[in-house]
Amino acid sequence: MHDASPQPLTATTGGPLRGTIAVPGDKSISHRALMLSALAVGTSHITGLLEGEDVLATAAAMRAMGARAERSGPGEWQVDGVGVGGLLQPAGALDMGNSGTSTRLLMGLVASHAITATFTGDASLSGRPMGRVIAPLSQMGADITASPGGTLPLMVRGIAPAVPITYTLPVASAQVKSAVLLAGLNTPGVTTVIEPVATRDHSERMLAGFGAELSVEQSDAGRVIRLTGQAELRPQSIAVPGDPSSAAFFAVAASIVPGSDVVIRNVGLNPTRAGLFRLLRRMGASIEEMDARIVGGEPVADLRVRHTDLIACDPDPADAPSMIDEFPVLFIAAALATGTSRITGIEELRVKESDRITTMVAGLRAIGVTLEELPDGLVIEGRGGEPFAGGATIASRLDHRIAMSFAVAGLHAGRPITVDDRAPIATSFPNFLDLLRSLGASC
Structure with a gap:
């Protein structure tokens, strides 16, 4: 589907993320x-x-x-x-x-x-x-x-x-x-x-x-x-609403980059898909729903997300299906929170585009995170808002969500974070980098 030669992507710390975007359809x-x-x-x-x-x-x-x-x-x-x-x-x-x-x-x-x-x-x-x-x-x-x-x-x-x-x-x-x-x-x-x-x-x-x-x-x-x-x-x-799995990357990015204030328009908030937003709020995130409405039988709203200090999470494994695709970027948020997060009951991640548990563990360790891999999840020691060390190249294993998650991590890191190949992002989110840059991101 895409060119076989890798296309590296480097994300670096810049100013706050500001602006209004609309993510692609669910x-x-x-x-x-x-x-x-x-x-x-x-x-x-x-x-x-x-x-x-x-x-x-x-x-x-x-x-x-x-x-x-x-x-x-x-x-x-x-x-x-x-x-x-x-x-x-x-x-x-x-x-x-x-x-x-x-x-x-x-x-x-x-x-x-x-x-x-x-x-x-x-x-x-x-x-x-x-x-x-x-x-x-x-x-x-x-x-x-x-x-x-x-x-x-x-x-x-x-x-x-x-x-x-x-x-x-x-x-x-x-x-x-x-x-x-x-x-x-x-x-x-x-x-x-x-x-x-x-x-x-x-x-x-x-x-x-x-x-x-x-x-x-x-x-x-x-x-x-x-x-x-x-x-x-x-x-x-x-009328297809905006994909909450795509909105998740911007919700986490705005939450972790100091001074950020981002509006994500037309996000689908089906209760069986909105688990990440509920969990982020429990971690202290500032996520405001605006203009809540029903479109084609699906609940939709605009989300305003502002930077806040996050606290660790211990999600109920029963909530995993409502956010199964969002765990990679949740790991990024948890790694910057205050406290230790224990995330279990997510063995399903091992049979996604990559083994997302092992792949994320390797990447997080490479950028300075202390954590423990479990058979069905991981335990993450949060950095209390301190930027990632960075300075590493991440193996994305042809997994679009891994690549996007570490692009987000690079926006709050001491040194740049490089993802080995941006090409797989096109499988789910062709204009991801354009939207990030429109908010002021350096990537």
Whole structure:
């Protein structure tokens, strides 16, 4: 997806961050908007779509399976759907680039159609496990052949009709939940997913918005989601809110750089995604919600973030799913707080684009942080606001969130911090550096 030669990025301490920005559209919602629009009968209109490489991989895959997905302006797309059950056999392999979300959700779509699709990806994605998705989709009747270790490249031979199942998630994973629900769309009967720990609910919200027959209720076993298959989805107009995972980098940057005062407009604050902002407030961060509103069924607000002294955190592991992608930049905040933070219950980070626990531990140690690595997390001794020592080059392991997190760290460091390769940032946040610089950052 990007040039193979590394493109180093160096961030240095400068003045305070000041100004107003708008982050790109939510990645999770963007993926789902394209997929469900491609399964509706008629033309859907999407505004605010994130146009990073991950989401573009989803758009290309939907086109390869018969939908028309065309860009009409910045973040503006029109999608002509093929209808549930109407996906066509792709002519070649579906290249997912670095996108685990695209891969897992599209595996679900293909599983209940009578087509065969081969999924490929870059080196990072090809090392990520797909077994947790393969298991339930195989129970529904799909025939899936993966590389050793349950990784890409893999082939999904879908089946129609598939078999409706009741599936209890063994680990908290919105991607697995969504894959099963998407497979259930073209499956006769009722497909049921039980999640003992609630995960982000964008799929449920959007499926209902497109007209699927779906119910959600609480039980002793957790959230029970039931989807009645073979529905006809209605085309929609979708306004994608700003991605809270992208806003997180600026919220932390403004919190740690003295004198900063930043407004981040149009941030999605779905309760299943806003865990970082809740935790930062408990650490003493100044985060003010302005103009709170509902956009397309999702809560949205503008966030004003000002620099404050942070205190250590000891987050509840039950909150991890609501901020699973934000932990790398949380580690940066915790490393500058006063006190010792103990962050556990996040073993999921070991199977992201990189092993984010080990990768962050190595990087933090290189810039002067004292910490202990645990099997499911880490213990960080905060520096009480004292800048990072810096003066190191960080191995990002082709992980966009690692790269962005250490770019933020470099804004409050005694010596510059260099990230070995900025290129992976484009997978989720193409204008990240431009926005940082617009606030006065030196990077």
